[in-house]
Every structure is written in C-alpha cells, then in structure tokens.
Amino acid sequence: xxxxxxxxxxxxxxxxxxxxxxxxxxxxxxxxxxxxxxxxxxxxxxxxxxxxxxxxxxxxxxxxxxxxxxxxxxxxxxxxxxxxxxxxxxxxxxxxxxxxxxxxxxxxxxxxxxxxxxxxxxxxxxxxxxxxxxxxxxxxxxxxxxxxxxxxxxxxxxxxxxxxxxxxxxxxxxxxxxxxxxxxxxxxxxxxxxxxxxxxxxxxxxxxxxxxxxxxxxxxxxxxxxxxxxxxxxxxxxxxxxxxxxxxxxxxxxxxxxxxxxxxxxxxxxxxxxxxxxxxxxxxxxxxxxxxxxxxxxxxxxxxxxxxxxxxxxxxxx
Amino acid sequence: xxxxxxxxxxxxxxxxxxxxxxxxxxxxxxxxxxxxxxxxxxxxxxxxxxxxxxxxxxxxxxxxxxxxxxxxxxxxxxxxxxxxxxxxxxxxxxxxxxxxxxxxxxxxxxxxxxxxxxxxxxxxxxxxxxxxxxxxxxxxxxxxxxxxxxxxxxxxxxxxxxxxxxxxxxxxxxxxxxxxxxxxxxxxxxxxxxxxxxxxxxxxxxxxxxxxxxxxxxxxxxxxxxxxxxxxxxxxxxxxxxxxxxxxxxxxxxxxxxxxxxx
Numbered sequence: 001x002x003x004x005x006x007x008x009x010x011x012x013x014x015x016x017x018x019x020x021x022x023x024x025x026x027x028x029x030x031x032x033x034x035x036x037x038x039x040x041x042x043x044x045x046x047x048x049x050x051x052x053x054x055x056x057x058x059x060x061x062x063x064x065x066x067x068x069x070x071x072x073x074x075x076x077x078x079x080x081x082x083x084x085x086x087x088x089x090x091x092x093x094x095x096x097x098x099x100x101x102x103x104x105x106x107x108x109x110x111x112x113x114x115x116x117x118x119x120x121x122x123x124x125x126x127x128x129x130x131x132x133x134x135x136x137x138x139x140x141x142x143x144x145x146x147x148x149x150x151x152x153x154x155x156x157x158x159x160x161x162x163x164x165x166x167x168x169x170x171x172x173x174x175x176x177x178x179x180x181x182x183x184x185x186x187x188x189x190x191x192x193x194x195x196x197x198x199x200x201x202x203x204x205x206x207x208x209x210x211x212x213x214x215x216x217x218x219x220x221x222x223x224x225x226x227x228x229x230x231x232x233x234x235x236x237x238x239x240x241x242x243x244x245x246x247x248x249x250x251x252x253x254x255x256x257x258x259x260x261x262x263x264x265x266x267x268x269x270x271x272x273x274x275x276x277x278x279x280x281x282x283x284x285x286x287x288x289x290x291x292x293x294x295x296x297x298x299x300x301x302x303x304x305x306x307x308x309x310x311x312x313x314x315x316x317x318x
Numbered sequence: 319x320x321x322x323x324x325x326x327x328x329x330x331x332x333x334x335x336x337x338x339x340x341x342x343x344x345x346x347x348x349x350x351x352x353x354x355x356x357x358x359x360x361x362x363x364x365x366x367x368x369x370x371x372x373x374x375x376x377x378x379x380x381x382x383x384x385x386x387x388x389x390x391x392x393x394x395x396x397x398x399x400x401x402x403x404x405x406x407x408x409x410x411x412x413x414x415x416x417x418x419x420x421x422x423x424x425x426x427x428x429x430x431x432x433x434x435x436x437x438x439x440x441x442x443x444x445x446x447x448x449x450x451x452x453x454x455x456x457x458x459x460x461x462x463x464x465x466x467x468x469x470x471x472x473x474x475x476x477x478x479x480x481x482x483x484x485x486x487x488x489x490x491x492x493x494x495x496x497x498x499x500x501x502x503x504x505x506x507x508x509x510x511x512x513x514x515x516x517x518x519x520x521x522x523x524x525x526x527x528x529x530x531x532x533x534x535x536x537x538x539x540x541x542x543x544x545x546x547x548x549x550x551x552x553x554x555x556x557x558x559x560x561x562x563x564x565x566x567x568x569x570x571x572x573x574x575x576x577x578x579x580x581x
Contacts (some may be wrong), residue, residue, distance in 0.1 A: 011482075070488075072462075076454070095446075097482050100438075100499075101462040104415060104447035105454035113541030114415050116445045128545070133443055134331045138342070141546045142412065149541070152447075182459035182493040189479065189487045203579050227580045239503035251483050260579045281577065283570065284556070288333045297556040299573065301566045311567035316580060 002089025002147045003035035007079060007103075008053055009094050010044040011070070015052055018094040018153070020160030025121060025153050026092050027057035027161065032123035033147070036060065038086050039167070042078045043067045047169075056163030062086070062172040073181040075102040076109060081174030083110055089147030090127070095154050097252075103152050113149045115142055119157045127151075135269055136292045156274065194246035201230035203260045206249055206276070208234040210265020210286065210305055214242045219309045220264065226316035232256065234272045250275035265305045268293025285309070319471055319494075321362045321371045322431035323396065324422060324448070325378045326352040327387035328441040340411050340544045351387045354437025358500040360507040361467060362435050363395035370471050371433075373397050377425050379418065381408065385523060392518035393510030400425060404527040406535035412443070414540035419451040424531040426456045433476070434497040438463050446499075453497035461492050465501040 006026040008019040023039065030037040036059040041049045046063035053061055062085075064078040079102070083091065093103040095117045107114035119139075120130035126143040129151060133140050198204060205224040211217060217237075224231045231247060238248045249256055251271040261279035266272060268284070268291055276282070277296055284297035285305050294300055301308055327349050335346035365371035376391045376399045378384055388399045402421055407413070426434065434453075439446035453460030465487070466479035471494075480488040481501050492498070510518070528535055559566040574580035 072450075072460070097463045097480065100446050101450060101460075101480070104449075104451035105460070107415070107447075108419060108451045108454040114445075114447055114451070115542060116415075116447050131444075132550075133547070134329070134342070135441065135444070136550070137331050137335070138337065138547050139550045140340070140544055140548075142542045143545050144541050144543075146541060183461060184491045185488055186477075186491055187489040189489060191485050191487055227574070229580075235502070241506065245485065248485075252481050253485055255484070260574060260577065281579075290333060290552070294554040294556055295552060297554065299570065300554075300556040300558050301570065302558065303563055303566060307563035308567055311563045312571060315567055315571035 001035050002033040003038060003086060004030040004033065004090045004092060005038045005040060005082060005086055005088040006092040007040045007042070007075075007094075008049060009096060009098060010049055013045055015049055016094070016096070017160060018096060018155040019053065020055070021155065021158040022092055022094060022153060023053065023055055023058060023161035024158040029090055029092070029121055029123060033089060035089065038062060038088060040064070040079060040082050042075055043070060050169045054165040054167045054169065055161040056165050057161060058165040058167040061167045061169045063169065064172050064174050066176045069185060070098050071181065071183065071185060072098070072102040072105065073183060074176055076105050077176050077180065078172070078174050079106045080109055082172055085172065085174070089149070091150040093150065093152045095152035099152050103150055107150045111148070113144045113146055115144065115149065116152045118151050118153050121151065135267070154270070191245050194244060196230065196246055198230055198232040198247060198249065199254050199256050201232075201256070201258050203227060203229035203262075204232045204249070204256060204258045204279075205229045205262050205264065206232040206234065206266060207237060207264050208266030209236045211237070214240070216306075217242060219306070219313070223309055223313045226313045234266045234269070263293050263297070264309060266293055267291045268296070319371055319432040320373045320375065320429065321365055321433045321435060322426065322429055323355070323358050323362045323374060323376045323391070324434070324436040325355045325359065325376045325388060325391050326437070326440050327378065327380050327384040328352045330441070337547050337549065340547045342547070349383065349387065350441075351390050352437050352440050354439060354500060354502055356507040357502050357504050358435040358437050359391045359394055359396060360505045361500055364505065365469065366395065370469055375400065375429060375431070377402070377422065379403065379407065379413065379421055388523060389518045390510060392521045392523070393514040394508055395514065398522040399524070401523060401525050402528070402531065403525065404529070406528060406538045410538050412540075412542060412544040413538065414542040415445050415447045415451050417538050417540040418448045419455050420537045421528070421531065421533065422448070422452050423455045424533055426452070428531070432495050433469070434458065436497065436499050438499045438501050449497050449499035459492045459494070459496040460498065461490050461496070462499045463501050464498045465504045467498065467504065
C-alpha cells in the first residue's frame with residue numbers, strides 16, 4: 001500500500017492545466033497502489049488553488065503559503081517536508097519548465113528514483129513508465145522496482161480530473177528556511193511581443209528546420225504572400241535568429257488555432273505540437289512519412305519542400 | 319573562475335531504422351554533439367573570451383569513439399577535456415539520472431568549478447534532469463532552462479533568464495557556485511576554425527575510469543531498467559496527396575480554395 005503525492009503548478013494566480021491532469025494520473029496510480037491521493041499546493045493563492053483542486057478522487061490537500069510565485073528552493077524544502085509528513089510512495093510532478101527546475105533536486109535530496117517526461121504509467125510488480133526517446137522516434141518502457149519514485153508527467157497525456165471532491169484541506173506544518181534559499185526571482189519578461197500576432201492569423205504558413213538555410217525563407221514568404229497568409233515557425237528557426245520570437249509556435253512560443261496550418265519542413269516535436277494541435281486543418285509537407293507531425297496532420301504531402309512550395313506558390317500566383 | 323561543461327555525444331537515428339532488443343540497431347545510428355551542449359560550450363567559451371572564465375573544462379561520459387565529439391568542444395575553445403568510461407559503463411543499457419549524477423558529482427569534487435553548464439536535455443534519452451540533480455547533489459545553486467546569462471563574478475551572482483512556457487521569461491539571480499542548464503538559442507554556437515581544430519589535437523583529453531574517480535562499479539546500475547523499445551503506432555489518418563510536386567501542389571491548392579481560406 002502506497003500513497004501518492006502530486007505537486008500542483010500555478011502561475012500568476014492561476015493553476016496550470018497539467019495540475020488537473022496530475023490528479024487523474026495520481027488517482028489511477030493511488031488506486032493501483034491501494035493508497036490515498038495527496039496534493040501539494042506550494043506558493044501563490046494556495047487557498048483558492050486548493051478549493052479548485054478539490055476534485056473527485058482527491059483525499060487530502062496540503063497547502064504551503066510561502067510567497068506569491070515559484071521558487072525552486074522553496075519547492076524543494078516544502079516537498080521534502082511534506083514527504084516526511086505524508087510518507088507517500090510515489091511523487092508526481094509536471095514535466096514543465098518549473099517541474100524540471102525542482103523535481104530532479106527533490107529526487108536527489110530524498111534519494112528517490114526519477115523518471116521524467118512520462119506519457120503512461122502502469123503499476124504491477126514494478127512501476128512501468130512509458131516515455132519517448134530520440135525525439136519521439138521510439139517509445140520505451142522503463143521499470144523501477146521501488147515505490148520510492150518520482151515521476152514527471154507530460155502535459156496533455158491524461159484527461160483533467162473533474163467533479164467535486166471531499167478532500168481535507170489543511171496548511172502543512174512545513175518550515176521554510178530562508179537562509180537556504182540561494183536564488184531570487186527578480187521579475188518576468190514577455191518576449192513574444194511585436195508587430196505580428198500569429199495567434200490572430202486564419203492561415204499560417206509555418207516553417208521548420210527542413211528549410212536548411214536562412215536565404216531559403218524567401219520561398220516561404222512568397223507562398224504566404226500569394227496565399228494572403230502569415231508566416232510562423234518552429235523553434236530552430238528562431239534559435240538561429242532567422243525569425244523573431246513572436247513568430248514561434250509551440251510550448252515556449254505561441255499557441256495558435258488557425259483555420260489552416262501548413263507545416264513545412266517541421267518534424268513535429270512534442271513542444272511544437274503543443275502549440276498548434278488545435279488548428280482546424282493541419283497540412284504537413286515533409287519528406288519523412290514517419291515524422292511525428294503526420295500523426296496530427298489532416299493532409300500530407302510526402303515530398304521535398306523545395307519542389308512543392310514553389311509549385312504551390314505558382315498555383316496561387318496564377 | 320573555472321567553468322565545467324557537461325558534454326554528451328548523442329546517438330542520432332536514421333529516418334528508417336530497426337530495433338534490436340531494447341536499443342536501435344547500430345546500423346541505423348550515427349553520433350553527434352548534443353545540440354543543447356553545443357550552446358553550453360559556446361556560453362562557456364564566451365565567458366573565457368570576456369575574461370570571466372580562466373579555464374573551461376568539458377566532461378563527457380562516453381566511449382573512446384566519443385573523442386571526436388569531445389575534440390569538437392576543444393576546437394571551439396574549451397581548454398581541456400575529461401572522459402569517463404570503463405567496462406561497467408559499456409555494459410549499461412540505460413544510464414539513469416541518478417547514475418550520471420553520482421559520476422558527475424565525483425568530477426565536480428575533483429575539479430571544484432565555480433560554474434557548471436549543462437544542456438537542458440540530451441537529444442537521445444531526453445531526461446532533462448541531470449543538471450538540477452547534480453546541483454542538489456554537490457550543494458550548488460542552480461537554474462534550469464536558461465536562455466540568457468549575465469555573470470557578475472565579483473559579486474558571485476549569475477543573473478539569468480529562464481524560458482518558461484508561452485513566451486514568458488523568469489528573471490532570477492543565482493548565487494555562485496551554480497549549475498545552469500542551458501537552452502538552445504541562448505547564443506550562436508560557432509563553427510570550429512581550422513586553427514581551433516589544429517589546436518584541439520594538442521589539448522589535454524584525460525580518460526578516467528570509475529575506480530579512478532573513487533566510484534564503485536555499482537553506481538552504473540541506478541534504479542531504472544530499460545525493459546522495452548518499440549516504434550509508436552502511427553495515429554496518422556491524414557489524407558495523403560500523391561503524385562509529382564506539380565500534382566500534389568494542385569490538389570492542395572484546390573482543397574484550400576474549397577475551404578475558402580485561399581484566394
């Protein structure tokens with residue numbers, strides 16, 4: 001019998017969606033382990049968060065009121081304290097940027113096994129976690145024999161928990177040692193501003209690594225102009241400085257939901273897909289028929305973009 | 319100040335491949351410098367050029383074949399390199415975060431760097447956890463997913479931007495010594511110059527075994543076991559346009575016009 005402790009995530013006064021997905025993953029695991037589901041709510045408006053997280057299947061919610069925004073030193077201390085108090089087997093955290101800023105340290109501090117970016121969990125004699133490798137080309141299962149395991153889960157893989165719960169909600173008896181905090185958040189900055197808002201576009205012509213060289217972007221702009229569409233991109237194009245950050249679609253860029261999204265030379269890494277899977281029609285132009293983008297494409301051309309794109313431009317220039 | 323950069327040679331996989339047991343068949347594998355580590359090396363070398371870092375040392379857990387990748391780091395400007403390998407490592411299917419952390423912790427104890435730069439994650443296994451686990455293990459401060467770094471060596475503070483989701487960055491001051499996990503896009507990694515490549519041949523590349531690091535072979539075991547690997551079932555139900563580029567472009571154009579989204 002093992003209990004499960006999941007760690008919720010909020011930002012700027014709002015819980016992030018993955019928090020509710022964690023409740024579902026946590027409840028499933030707790031059922032398999034014959035234990036209770038505990039939820040840790042650390043920093044932010046914890047009472048509001050706790051009320052929102054009180055959904056079906058949650059047994060107990062522990063709040064740690066320690067500042068308005070995320071600080072990993074606070075999180076590590078709070079989770080260590082809660083771990084000692086609750087004595088769970090498994091700890092589940094989001095595989096988010098902040099999750100990856102505290103979860104590995106928690107695992108090290110508490111001597112827990114850690115498996116990250118997990119898309120499925122099964123508990124039998126051992127905990128079996130499913131995760132991708134090689135950028136999604138393969139899936140693997142990894143096993144850990146111990147119930148002293150921390151798992152970070154990928155967003156969007158479990159449905160969010162719903163319904164009203166009857167959890168106990170109480171402030172955790174956890175002391176935060178201010179002297180042990182060696183990082184200070186000094187502010188936030190929005191980086192995706194500028195003249196173009198790709199989130200407003202009805203048609204996006206989106207370009208990825210397959211374009212190979214900066215000069216070749218001309219092909220994409222010509223197509224966009226002929227179609228009266230807006231140009232967006234995947235991460236590598238922005239990393240290379242070929243397009244400004246406000247053109248980036250994906251987890252760290254913008255989430256877009258256009259009527260048509262034409263992905264050109266984009267393999268479809270999970271971080272990219274997170275930003276465009278809500279598009280009404282997805283068209284993929286890619287030489288690799290096995291590229292992950294094909295899983296969510298509605299229409300596809302398995303051919304060289306350097307042949308297809310100019311031909312397509314010509315169809316609209318006529 | 320001394321900067322230690324963790325560098326991984328990652329396996330790259332051909333578009334078409336076969337799986338053998340719990341790994342990809344060697345015939346379909348290549349090797350490359352982990353993309354994130356390329357940015358970490360560049361950031362460290364720039365700290366050297368700015369007169370902030372006195373020495374840039376890279377550390378790699380990898381076989382002798384990885385030396386070509388390690389030499390790339392030296393050619394780009396790292397001063398010397400350490401490579402950890404022995405038979406116990408060669409036999410492992412999966413080196414988990416805990417195992418990597420223990421090995422790298424021993425290197426840090428030996429080298430005592432002021433700053434450790436790692437990539438956010440590795441292209442192949444993608445755990446994204448080793449840097450932060452290492453920081454906790456060696457009692458350094460840390461910041462994960464850093465895409466801007468401003469180092470005040472005198473004050474002993476690294477002011478960094480962390481790339482959060484949705485185009486938001488968090489600004490954090492981190493006390494040194496620290497581990498920073500470096501995100502792609504933080505800089506423009508250089509290509510090694512011919513002169514750099516020549517110089518790299520003469521730079522020190524030390525090979526250490528686990529025993530020489532004072533570690534037992536059992537550190538390799540870790541808690542995780544890789545039990546299966548398979549190609550994910552394709553969920554694709556896309557309509558595929560067939561034919562020459564002229565034909566497929568024509569079909570797509572027609573569709574877009576029918577949808578009323580193109581002129």
